Amino acid sequence: MATARDILDETVTSFEATTPVDDVIDEIRTSTAGSERTVYYAYVVDGDGTLEGVTSLRELLNAGGDTPIGEIATDSVVFVETDDSVDRVATVFSRQQFMALPVVDESKELVGAVTAGDVIEALDEEASKKVLKTTIRDIEYDPADESTYECFSCGTIMTATTNPGTCPNCGSDVRHRQTSIE
Known part of the structure; x- marks a missing residue:
């Protein structure tokens, strides 16, 4: 180790x-x-x-x-x-x-x-999963669950089990809706 x-x-x-x-x-x-x-x-x-x-x-x-x-x-x-x-x-x-x-x-x-x-x-x-489990106790996460994503450019909202990468409408980048924008 x-x-x-x-x-x-x-x-x-x-x-x-x-x-x-x-x-x-x-x-x-x-x-x-x-x-x-x-x-x-x-x-x-x-x-x-x-x-x-x-x-x-x-x-x-x-x-x-x-x-x-x-x-x-x-x-x-x-x-x-x-x-x-x-x-x-x-x-x-x-x-x-x-x-x-x-x-x-x-x-x-x-x-x-x-x-x-x-x-x-x-x-x-x-090890990463173990650390996350010990430090983030109040969030239930199942990778098979759908998440909501939003297009940076046109604002299109979509749901998917994995990040679609680009918007199906305009081709711009998307973000997970629970990720803060700083």
């Missing part, structure tokens, strides 16, 4: 609590320049690498440049451990709705982070 250790990214952005926000932002810019890596959070660690806090990029950008990162970080950190199964990591993601989670070892030392995308790629179909 796959674990958080198997899917974590070791290139995580971590800083000591006394590091000024301007230095943190500069380090994040430098570390991600020319890469496809996305940083969602900056983690606060002590001198031994033990996870002590977390802050979002939004909080960093709204803080004063000389403010130590430890002053804006929360010490109530949701994390997963290296030996946690991918199923458990997926459950934490679905309940917490974060973009990334820090991964710590048995001594709570920060060893990396996992993103929601990493977890989705690691889950097989059975």
Whole structure:
């Protein structure tokens, strides 16, 4: 069974609590320049690498440049451990709705982070169903049931057991009616 250790990214952005926000932002810019890596959070660690806090990029950008990162970080950190199964990591993601989670070892030392995308790629179909069943308890779903779809362009409403893909009237894309439009 796959674990958080198997899917974590070791290139995580971590800083000591006394590091000024301007230095943190500069380090994040430098570390991600020319890469496809996305940083969602900056983690606060002590001198031994033990996870002590977390802050979002939004909080960093709204803080004063000389403010130590430890002053804006929360010490109530949701994390997963290296030996946690991918199923458990997926459950934490679905309940917490974060973009990334820090991964710590048995001594709570920060060893990396996992993103929601990493977890989705690691889950097989059975594990995905299991996670959905444990996190979405109030929705009865039977794939054989018909669903309602709506055309984006002409507004035609249709029912089908699977997404028809395109509108039979105008050929435009359709959406499941229970999917919100944002």
